[in-house]
Amino acid sequence: MPRILLVEDNEMNRDMLSRRLQRRGYEVVLAVDGQEGVELAQSDQPDLILMDMSLPVIDGWEATRALKAAAGTRHIPVIALTAHAMSTDRDKALEAGCDDYDTKPIELQRLLGKMEALLGRALPENSGSQEPT
């Protein structure tokens, strides 16, 4: 099952989202700040990263830039989680190299759709829809 790295400093958000993802069968790795997120991405090689933007130590934009600059993590898709419809945050996230974004509060179905789209692109062998029916 795909491994997801969730980088989120808010404990309740982290807890909620990770439990809901786990229930849907994802393996979830947790990081509480941008620095830890970058390190875990390198060591654990997740299939996808969910990145909060306002993070301590280094923020989500900088962490994403670091991930996209490093050969070992460049290929991992990153979904930015930004606050309620702040278009500047959204633009900044895409500029920093995020592959997609979603707004908080999380609407799980919408987020899952975006995750699956990226996982399907990044990991075609896992998608299971490759075979013609």
Add this chain to the structure above:
Amino acid sequence: MNQKPFVEDIETYAQDIVDTVREPLLMLDTNLRVQSANSAFYETFKVSAEETESQLIYELGNGQWDIPDLRTLLEDVIPTSSVFNDFELEHTFPKIGRRVMLLNGRKLRAGSHAAIIVLAMEDVTERRRSEADLRAIETYAQDIVDTVREPLLILDKTLRVQSGNRAFYHTFRVSPEETENRLIYELGNGQWDIPALRTLLEDIVPTSSVFNDFELEHDFPALGRRVMLLNARKLQAGHHGELLVLAMEDVTERRRAEEEVAKAQAASEAANKTKSLFLANMSHELRTPLNAIVGYSEMLQEEAAEHDLRSFSSDLEKINASGRHLLALINDILDLSKIEAGKMEIYLETFDLNALIDDVASTIRPMVERNSNELRIERAIDLGGMRADQVKVRQALYNLLSNAAKFTQDGSITLNADRQLMDGEEWIVFQITDTGIGLNAEKIVRLFQDFTQADASTTRKFGGTGLGLALTRRFCQMMGGDVTVHSVDGEGSTFTIKLPAAVHEPKVEFRGDDHSRATDRRRTPDGTDALPAPSTCVLVIDDDPTQRDLMRRFLAKEGFIARSASNGEEGLRLARELMPIAITLDVMMPGMDGWSVLEALKSDPALREIPVIMITMVDDPERGMALGAADYVTKPVNRARLSSILSRYSCANPPCPILLIDDDAPTRASMRKMLEKQGCRVAEAENGEVALESMKSERPSLIFLDLMMPVMDGLSFADRVRTHPEWRSIPIVVVTSHDLTGEERRRLNGYVETILHKTECTRDELFQQIRDTLTNYAVPRAAAV
């Protein structure tokens, strides 16, 4: 030859002349008896020859000629000097009323005849009357002039004072004696000898007969520092020749009041910003726990379903729904406060309308069906896409549909979407029609006001904050459209949203440079202050109304705000008033032609930097470039070419950034921080080459340049910028830590605007200088945070 007939001929001839003269004449013998009179006399006094001839003059009429003064003239003056002139006689004549007569007397000797006295009369009654009228008018005019509370000076052509009014003498504490017949510049110890006034009187006045509201600030010895508004009119005043009326209005207090208003406004804006910042923070604080409530209740619902705990599900659903409702309300309040604070952003993207409508319909359908309503979707076949803020369009539709669902029971709700052509532009029109309770006229009026629902009982019955419609309307207006409503009480309502199919980038207003410009700004003729120009304003100067209209439409389509002037003078005035980002200038115009306008623009330090695009029939780019035009386009205008030229002078994402070029990262960081505090957008480059590359994608409004840099140094960079036609008008400020050599100074001369020395002053002083530079170049800034 017989002499007699010859003499008779002459006498007849003389009598003919006498009768032809239109002035009454009396011929008297030396005894003062009337020998004869001419026809004019009889006609004038309406008397006959019989009543007149052989009579003593004093007995004529009712003795009307028996006047002591006339007696003296006839009896004393004539015998000795044979002549008297212009004796004025005012008398009520029996048949013709009161008259003023001017009498002239001559004693003549005609050959062998006895001497006669010719008395000529001129009726000057009318002339005297009009002279009296004129005197009355002059007194009247002087009275008016004296009543006016503004000081007035009346100058002759040589700028000497003819007179001043009472207000003038009073205001400037001078006497008429010290004032009249003196040159204006000599008045009151030369207090009027002001360069600006000299320019006005000697350069402006001779070429135009009027000028309005020339603002003069001067330290008058008698009054202290005052701001005067001068108005002048040239008058042709009969025998006085050409006069100049100079009216002065002391606006010192008004200006002070205006400054105070501006200060108060700035303070209230600051307070408002604090409020919205507070709200933004506050709502973030409110949302975090709410997110937890919504999220965990949702999770628990899922878990309850998995564990088959159905009795928990409905309660968890209530917690979840209430949490969502509260979240929606907080979001509405935040949105509204953002709009009020001018912080709501428009994020334009191109999207497919069908997909949007499907999405909105699926979201709203459960709510519509809750009140047993039917949802109908009607859309034009060619609906296609639109360019707008998708989130706001969705929210607007959602708000109107959820209102319709709320106020309708057992009916239908229809969403109709159409693409329409209006005024040459494409619009997207959404109509949301319901068969619900409807609205009466009074309710419609209050409908779009913030926090107002149709009536208080509505809130109790239907819930909601009353913010939805207000927000919807503000969103639509921000995108250049609007919402309207048509409703019949009890029969339902139709809400119509009209939006441009391609919403223009929102204009950004800058207030930062307002203060510095307020003092030297001329006022417009109608007395309104010039508005700060939006960063997308282009001025079109063209005498042809069709061409102006075409340009205006074209520019509007390209996202610019076009203002136009029909001649050179108006163009120059508007350029000063609007400070547009570019000017398109027609060459062939009557009066002041395009070349003269261009020269005037380029010789005015305030306007010099505005790029001018010459629109010309003849392909003569050299002349335009030599005079300082930024570019030229030949007629008929090729739109694609004009569009590409204009895009170079506007930035896609205003305000245009300030470019910081310095190889030292900490220096860049501290300057960036300071500039951002000033509300500036900042771009950075570590050397000249990187800077040139970044300028290709975004034209900065101002450049701060370090000289000592690797790869490409500051001097070479300045060279490159100054030889580049699109960039040469960007002001460059050199910030350097070393002393410049003569050669370096020579190379920089004319290239850079200011040189700031890092080492000669403290960091704070340097930053202050940089802040001053921002003001000088009126760098567009968002409000400082």
